Every structure is written in C-alpha cells, then in structure tokens.
Amino acid sequence: MKVIGAGFGRTGTASLKAALELLGYTPCYHMYEVIQQPYRVRQWLDIGEDRARNWDEVFAGYQAAVDWPAASYWRELADHYPDAKVVLTVRDPQRWYDSVSETIFASALAERRPLSPRRRVIRWLVARRSPDFALFPQMTKATVTDRVFDGRIDDRAHVLKVFEQHIAEVEAAIPPDRLLVFDVREGWEPLCGFLGIPVPDAPFPQVNERAAFRRKRPRRLFRLIVRGR
Template sequence: MKVIGAGFGRTGTRSLKAALEILGFGPCYHMSTIIAEPYRVRQWLDVGEGRSRDWDALFTGFPSALDWPASAYWRELAEHYPEAKVVLTVRDPARWYDSVSETIFRSALEERRLSLRRRVTRWLVARRAPDFALYPRMARATVMDRVFDGRIDDRDHVLDVYERHAAEVRAAIPAERLLVFEVRDGWEPLCAFLGVPVPEAPFPQVNERAAFRAKRPHRLLRLIVRGR
C-alpha cells in the first residue's frame, strides 16, 4: 500500500481514484470496487463485526485505497502500512453534507423503512446474490454505526463528526506524511506530495453524485432480481 485515503465518501474520492490510477498508483480500492465485486462485502462485514482484519489479504493487488469503508479505518491502515502516504480529501462541510445526505445516507435511511416490495426484493437477492444482500449490514457495521453512531439523520451530529475526523487525522499523521487535498487543487500539490511528474492530461473531474446513482446498491439489487 502506497497511498491511504482518509477522507470521507463524497469528498472527491472518485476523481482522486481516477487521478491516482493515471499516476501509476492503481488499481485504487474504492467503494465502487466492492459494488463491482460483491464477494468483498463479506470481507468488510468480517472487519466491521470484528472477526478479521487481514489488511494484506483484503487489499492484495491494490497500491492505494480511498473512500468508505477503507477510510473509516485510516488509523489502523496508517499503522499497518507505515511507509504509505495519507491523503485527506476535504470539501466545504455544508456542501459535503448536502451531497452525502442525498446519496449514501438517503439509501441507508431507506433501508430502515423497507416496504413490503423492498422486503420481497431483499429476499430474492439473498437467494440469487447472497454476498451482495449483506451490503446494508456491512455499511452499517463499517460506516454508519462505526463512524456516525447510527445518527446519520442528525445534521449537526454528522457535521461535528466530519470536523472532528479532519482534526484527528491532522493531529495523528505527521505533516510530511499527510496531504490535505481538495480535488479542485488539481495535479500540482498531489504530484509534489507523491513525488511524481505532473501529467499532461487534465485532472479528472468525476461527478460522484451521478456515479453513485448509476451504481447505487438499490439499483443493482433490482437488476439482480431481474436476472441482468
């Protein structure tokens, strides 16, 4: 592991993932990796519920990792990979909250209010794709409960967690090992931090909200049920 992302989801992690892969630090582990390869859900459920934390096995073949759930374990990963550099992605807290509440948190809250139709869908998914059916439980164990104490519907609490998290990362990681990064800053600070040349290609700008809607878990659950 060469780069550990400590930033929360919805802080530009999809754009940074693309950037790291251009720079040669890929493939980059991301929540989208888990959605694309559902067997990884069980791996993270084991981590979240305290059964296993074999980081080397979990990240085999990935020289970088960003986004939840990996960033929820930034402290453990920074200790396990002492030579890896740490990137804390940040953005305006209010804008971050608007983004996360309309995407990740919205999906999680919907899980708490499952309709009969959704319960039937969940049952069918459990039969056809048992690993992916565990996704909501994994998300609760590794992010919603671990990071936010389950209080994702409390705006003030969520923003307080966001601010405290950034302060804790800054305090725990030595300055020479840490980059506090906004994706709008582009290539220069990232490349200088990683010690690589600035590429000629423009810095990737991935619309995370659109990417989430395209691969949101509920949408994939429906596709699984339909046999696609």
C-alpha cells in the same frame, strides 16, 4: 499499499481514485470495488463486526485505497502500512453534508423503515442471487454509519461535528511529511508534488460522485435480479 485515502466518502474520492490510477497507482480500491465484487461485502462485514481483519488479504493487488469503508479505518491502515502516504480529501462541510445525505445516508435511512411489498420482493430476489451483496446495508451500517457516526446520520449538527473532528484527528495523528490535505479542485500540482511525480499531460479527473452513486448500486441490483450475476 502506497497511498491511503483518509477522506470521507463524497469528498472527491472518486476523482482521487481516477487521478491516482492515471498516475500509476493502479488499481485503487474504492467502494465501487465492494459493489462490483460482492464477496468483499462479507470481508468488510467481518471487519466491521470484529470477526476478522486481514488487511493484506483485503487489499491484495491494490496500490491505493480511498473512500469508505477503507477510510473508516485510516488509522489502522496507516499503522499497518507505515510507508504509505496519506491523502485527506476535504470539501466545504455544508456541501459535503448535502451530498452524503442524498446518497449514502438516504439509503441507510431507508433501511430503517418498514419494508414495502416491492422492497421485500427485491430483497428476496437479491438474497437468492447474491447472499453476499444482500449484506451490503448491514456492512455499511457496521463500517460507516455506526462506526463513524454512532448511527446518528439524521442529525446534521452531529454529522458535521464528526466531519470536522475527523479532519483534526487525521492532521494530529499523521506527520506533515506523510500527509496531504487535499481539495480535488486544486488539481494535479499539490497531489503530484506530494507524491513526487511529474504532472501528467491530462486534465485532472472530475467524477460526479452523486451521479455515480445513483448509477452504480441500482445497476448492480438490476444485474443481480435480471441476469443473476
């Protein structure tokens, strides 16, 4: 592990993943890996519920990790991989909240409501096709919404306070020569300078994380239900 992303989901982590992979830190771990490879859901649920925690097994073959659920454990990962550099992605707090509340938090809050007949059927089909993927809501609850936000994801003031405290905690815990506080709108220069790599002859990736979120999980559910994989 060479780069650890400490930034919350929806702070440009998908763009950072793409940028790091263009720079040779490939593959880079992201929540996308968990969605596409459902056995990883159970790995993270075991971590979130304190049953097992083998970082080398979780990140075997990966040179970098960004986004949740890895970012929920930035402190543990920074200790376990002392030579890895840490990138803390940041963005305007209000815009970040609008993005996360329409994606991750919206899905999590939906899980708290009674199941409609349609959702009950979908839940049953997914559980039959992929018992591991069926645990995805439980995993995100254990590793993100409960661990990071004490379950209070419908409390805007609380969530924004956690967001700002998180930035302060990372800045206080990680030495300045090991940490880059990074807004992906800054582009290649600060990231490449921090990593000691020449700026590539390519535009800095710009991934629309909100749109990607809306595509990825529904597409995965569709494949599980219709194709069985």
